[in-house]
Amino acid sequence: MADTEDPLSRAVIDAVLADLPDWRYQLDGLVTVFKTSTAADALALIAAVGQIAEEQNHHPDLDWRYNRVFLRYTSHDAGTQVTDRDVAAASAASEVAAVVGAVAEPGLYRSVELAIDTDDAPAISETWRVGLGYRKTADGALVDPYGRGPALWFQETDEPHENRMHVDVYRSLAESGPVLTKTESTGALMEHDHAPAWVVVTDSQGNRFCLCTEAEDGQD
Structure with missing residues (x-):
């Protein structure tokens, strides 16, 4: 058994998720959305997840939207990676969700990041960091210290x-399949060179965004 402080490999995470059908792997975390019948049930679920967090001394990123609870587990002290603690917490959260009759809708969980093309990231990153009130990570990306805004990274080219x-x-x-199909139906240009890891979408005016998944580049 790996130490709970050690990040799990992708192979181990993929194997673990086979036993955690409520959860998905996304941007170095385990994520899901639980839908309850009422807002009161959502609050009950939040309270139960909070009790688990206190008992395990491991706290999730949590967002409440009426009768849906968005959850993300990652181990910040292990470099913001998935560890055994996240697996245990996710499993426990699924158990209490079942008690309140919540239904998992992991496909609703999506994350957004911003990327800037640049040939000199150090020349501009501090301006963005100060203006946004973000902090810089080890790989040079900028993140909201309170987890509210999207991360910003610099694509050096x-x-x-x-x-x-x-x-x-x-x-x-x-x-991801239905989203790709619906996006293509709008008339957007779809570049699949790196699918299923990401597909570059260009709208009719030349603006771009990438539809990304947890898959690795070149993975079938």
Whole structure:
């Protein structure tokens, strides 16, 4: 058994998720959405998840929207990676969700990041960090210390795109198919060179965003 402080490999995470059908892997965390019958039931679920967090001394990122509770577990002290603690917490959260009759809707959980094309990231990153009130991570990305705003990362290239900024939208691979189909039906240009890890979408005016999944580049 790996130490709870050690990040789990992708192979181990994928194996664990086979026993956690309520959950998906997304941006170095385990994520899901639980739908309850009423807002009161959602609050009961939040209270139960909070009690688990106190007992395990491991707290999730949590967002409440009426009768839906959005949850994300990651171990910040392990480099913001998934560890055994996240697996145990996710499993316990599913158990209490079942008690209140909540239904898992993991496909609703999506994350958004911003990316800027640049040939000199250090020359501009501090301006963005100060303006946004973010902090810099070890890999040079900028993140909201309170987890409210989207992360910002710098795509270093000798030939920045004409539209230097684009949006990365992350969904789980299991639920990505309908989104890709519907997006293509709008008439957008779809570049599948790196699918299923990401598909570059260009609208009719040349603006870009990427529809991303947890899959690795080149993975079938």
